[in-house]
Amino acid sequence: MASDHTRSAILAAAERLYADRGFGDVTLRDIVAEANVNLAAVNYHFGSKDELIAELFVTRSIATNRERLRELKAAEEQGGGRAPIDVILRALVGPTLRGCLGPENQRSTAARFMIRASIESVPPIRRIKNREIDHLRKFAGAMRRSLPDRSDVDIYWGLNFALAMAHHTIRESERLTKLSEGRCDLDDVEDVVARVVSVATMALTAGKADTKAPSKVAAR
Template sequence: MKAGADIAADMESTGGRQDTKEVILDAAEKLFAEKTYSAVSLRELTQAAGVNLAAVNYHFGSKDALLIALFRRGAIELNRARARLLREAEERAGGGTPPVREIVAALVLPAIRYSFTSTRLALYNQFVAFARGDGPAEAREMLDKEVGHLQRFALSLARALPHLPQHEVYWRLHFAMGVQHSLYTDMKRLETLSGGLCQLDDLDAVAARVIDYVTAGLEAPYTAKG
């Protein structure tokens, strides 16, 4: 009876225990980040999760649907945290415009914090990089819809940087996302490059570094282009 699959797909809290689904999601998050969606087989995945091979298809419907569910879980938490920090910064500014540095902090801190402390969001950002172009079309569309959440930051930054044309704000926000991605995709290169000097141990220090760098880039003098 596969009624469970459809029900569980629609509503998050069925009567049955939720353990298996989460165990699978956690294992998938780890493996998809280490390798690639299509490089990880369901046999490898279910074995790492300690569940039966058929469990993925039973609980999610397909491997593709698992990827989508995985992304949804991570995106919801990350965007919720970012939105909360941005709202708090705006309240602190008393209805005015928060300084660039605080907007940047709202964007950067959740990604760093959650990615290394929470088991649920661990490696989420690294996974996003792989999902693009690899996963099913539906997953890619979800990534694009994520843009809506970034729009809030674009607007806030545009108010804080009134001398910049709109498109320049978008470009610099885009670069800021690239800096964040570098924390999850190429750390090995940095460790090699620095001879082990640079590592992801002190998260607060790393966060401060990223915020300094991104803030400076956003506040860079504007020289008209093209």
């Protein structure tokens, strides 16, 4: 592997094009034109189009997952094996939100690519996401240790809702901006993180309200 030049040019061009135009209408020919390499180079270096997409996605998600676990581990060590629930949730959704939101003009190609991946959900990416369960289980474990009185069901629902708010906000950030006529500031990433963590924490710590009677809520 002499220089890797072609290989990395393909990766960079593919990520940029997918980020800008989505998986749907970017062909291999578009990518090799952007990268100034030969059409056959993609199959030579990656085997197939799907493997190219998979490599892009895996690289980025490994980075996010590592950051997530780093924050989680730090929090648990500091707390002697038990971290506060909001810190755990922040470790869960913070890296993803920070990676995907922020001022649009300075949003990295990688970030925009990950937004696309979260919106379009193409087969090779779905396959990888399905392997993420073990990773999420680590968070479920930490959450259980943090809230030992909480039932497993509640823990999983809390985890689900936290991810829901983070991912949906990323996916639909444009629509939320339009709907709120710019009042919701999605460039203030730390505010978004704080809002998601706050709500998810409430969901997990509010009195074990009878879920069948949602009118009774923890007020104030």
